[in-house]
Each structure stands twice: as structure tokens, then as C-alpha cells.
Amino acid sequence: MTFSERVKNELVRRKKDECPECAYAELGGFVHTAGSISILGRQRLSVTVEVDRPAIARRVFTLVKRLFGVHSVIAVRRSSRLGRHNTYVVNIPPSAQVTEVVRRLHVLDDDSSLTRGIPWRLVGDKCCQRAYLRGAFVVRGYVNDPVKGYHLEVTSNSFDHASDLVKLTTKWDIKAKTTEHKQRHILYVKGADDVSRFLQVIGADMALLEFENVRAMKDVRNQVNREVNCETANVNKTVEAAARQIDDIRLIDREIGIRSLKKSLQDVAVLRLEMPSATMEELGQALTPAVSKSTVSYRFKRIAAIADEIRKQQRGHPLVSDRRTAKPR
Numbered sequence: 239m240t241f242s243e244r245v246k247n248e249l250v251r252r253k254k255d256e257c258p259e260c261a262y263a264e265l266g267g268f269v270h271t272a273g274s275i276s277i278l279g280r281q282r283l284s285v286t287v288e289v290d291r292p293a294i295a296r297r298v299f300t301l302v303k304r305l306f307g308v309h310s311v312i313a314v315r316r317s318s319r320l321g322r323h324n325t326y327v328v329n330i331p332p333s334a335q336v337t338e339v340v341r342r343l344h345v346l347d348d349d350s351s352l353t354r355g356i357p358w359r360l361v362g363d364k365c366c367q368r369a370y371l372r373g374a375f376v377v378r379g380y381v382n383d384p385v386k387g388y389h390l391e392v393t394s395n396s397f398d399h400a401s402d403l404v405k406l407t408t409k410w411d412i413k414a415k416t417t418e419h420k421q422r423h424i425l426y427v428k429g430a431d432d433v434s435r436f437l438q439v440i441g442a443d444m445a446l447l448e449f450e451n452v453r454a455m456k457d458v459r460n461q462v463n464r465e466v467n468c469e470t471a472n473v474n475k476t477v478e479a480a481a482r483q484i485d486d487i488r489l490i491d492r493e494i495g496i497r498s499l500k501k502s503l504q505d506v507a508v509l510r511l512e513m514p515s516a517t518m519e520e521l522g523q524a525l526t527p528a529v530s531k532s533t534v535s536y537r538f539k540r541i542a543a544i545a546d547e548i549r550k551q552q553r554g555h556p557l558v559s560d561r562r563t564a565k566p567r
């Protein structure tokens with residue numbers, strides 16, 4: 239089961255609502271996002287909701303029965319195409335109650351035309367807003383496995399409805415946008431913080447736990463990677479510095495002899511040749527008596543100055559060639 243399916247499974251199994259109106263808002267979310275209405279004649283309406291999982295069809299059925307006392311009919315539409323899911327069609331057949339469903343869920347506007355956006359009367363309370371978003375997500379939503387990335391979307395049939403979903407989502411401090419794909423209007427939410435908040439708002443508590451665990455693990459892994467990169471950079475720096483110091487020491491030894499150096503500089507120079515990959519700190523510890531990292535660093539600065547002096551003099555004598563002075567500067 240994908241992460242998205244686990245989220246939906248959790249949502250359709252919720253038992254408690256925060257207020258009596260929440261169930262209407264949730265069902266409204268189902269019908270406005272994935273429903274259609276057929277007019278079969280005078281006063282004869284039928285409402286259909288198409289979903290892709292039996293558990294969701296059951297949820298629609300249960301809510302319709304609980305709120306309006308109607309038994310809907312669930313039909314399975316088998317997909318002829320390989321790899322495609324079956325579709326579950328929940329139909330509320332024409333009856334006196336359907337008119338009530340249409341009225342109560344504001345499927346039709348006051349002038350009997352199909353409601354395009356979200357009927358705001360249905361989502362007056364905060365808890366009902368969450369229920370509506372939950373309904374919309376359950377029937378047409380998708381969320382990426384957090385292991386792969388942070389992306390969530392809800393597909394809608396109309397631009398007005400998708401825009402209203404964005405408005406509703408934004409009320410909850412979640413950054414959301416719309417995009418269009420194959421004549422469908424899609425609300426999408428990106429980024430760990432906003433996807434996490436959306437899951438929280440629609441009440442997917444268990445899935446949210448899983449999401450946050452994965453996220454924390456990824457954060458730790460990123461942190462470790464950053465530290466490893468940083469260490470690698472430091473090691474590279476140490477290696478480069480050591481190579482320069484060894485060049486300086488060899489030059490001094492070749493030109494004036496290492497013994498011409500002061501004892502303190504001589505010791506550190508000999509040690510460097512013996513321990514080419516040691517850090518300044520390690521060199522300081524290896525000296526007798528041990529000295530601090532900054533003292534070692536100071537001594538190498540002195541050595542570098544002496545080597546530079548030699549190079550300066552060599553420039554006046556082009557026959558004496560040195561690897562570093564031979565390169566154009």
C-alpha cells in the first residue's frame with residue numbers, strides 16, 4: 239500500500255466528528271470534488287460519486303445513509319486497461335431524499351445551476367473546513383511518499399472549485415497553488431512544512447507520525463552528509479597546506495640546508511617530513527615539549543617566509559629553477 243493509500247485508509251476510518259455539521263461538510267467535499275448530478279426529468283435528480291477504492295465508496299455510502307437515510311447503490315466499473323484501477327460508482331437514485339441531499343450540500347446554486355466553487359455556508363466552522371478538505375483529499379487527493387519527496391495534490395473538475403480549495407487551504411496557513419493538466423485543475427502543496435500541516439489539518443494523525451519520522455530521519459542523514467562534506471573539505475585543506483609546507487622545507491634544505499634554521503623551526507620541519515598528513519594539532523602533540531596548534535602554525539609561517547625569501551632571490555637568477563617559481567604567477 240502506498241503512503242497516499244495509507245493516509246486515505248486512515249481518513250475513511252475516522253469515527254468521531256467535532257460537530258454535527260462536519261459530516262455534511264465531508265460529504266460535500268466528496269460530492270463537489272468527485273461527484274456529478276443527472277437530471278432525469280421533472281424533479282428527478284440523481285447524484286453520483288466516483289472513487290477509486292472500495293473503502294472510500296463505503297464511506298460515501300455510510301455518510302449518505304447516516305445523514306439522509308438513503309441507501310445508495312455501489313457499482314464496480316472494471317477497467318479494461320491493464321494496470322488501471324477499478325472505479326467504484328456510488329449512486330444516490332432519484333427520490334425525495336436526493337432533493338434534500340442536493341439542497342443540504344448546496345450542490346445546486348440558489349438559481350438551480352450547478353455550484354462551481356465551494357459553498358462557503360457549508361464550511362462556516364473551522365472543524366467543518368477541515369472535514370471538507372478531508373473529503374476532497376480522500377476522493378481526488380494524492381500525497382507523495384515522504385521518502386521520495388514532499389508533494390501533495392487534489393484534482394478538481396473546475397477552475398472555480400480548485401481556486402476555492404486553495405483559498406480554503408490558505409486559511410490554514412498552508413501555501414497552496416493551482417495548476418492545470420489535461421483540462422483538470424489541480425491544487426498542489428509543496429515542501430515538508432506545508433504538506434505536514436495539510437495532513438495535520440485533515441486529521442491524518444497516524445500518517446503524520448510516519449511522515450514526521452521519515453522527515454526527521456532524512457534531516458539527520460542530510461546533516462551527517464553535510465558534516466562529512468565539511469570534514470572532507472577540511473582534510474583537503476590540511477593536505478594542501480602540508481604539501482606547501484613540504485615544498486618550502488625541501489627548498490630551504492636544498493638551498494641553505496635545514497640545519498641553518500633555528501632549532502624550533504628545524505624540529506617542526508623534520509617532523510613534517512616524517513608525518514606528511516598530520517594536522518597542525520598532531521604535529522604540536524608530537525613535538526618535545528608539546529606545543530599548541532597555533533605555535534606550530536606560527537612556526538610554519540616563519541618557514542614559509544624564509545622559503546619565499548629564497549624564491550625572491552632565485553628570480554634574479556633564472557638558471558636556478560624551482561617548481562613553483564617556474565610557473566607563471
Ligand SMILES: [Zn+2]
Nearest residue numbers: 257260365366
Ligand atoms: Zn464541524
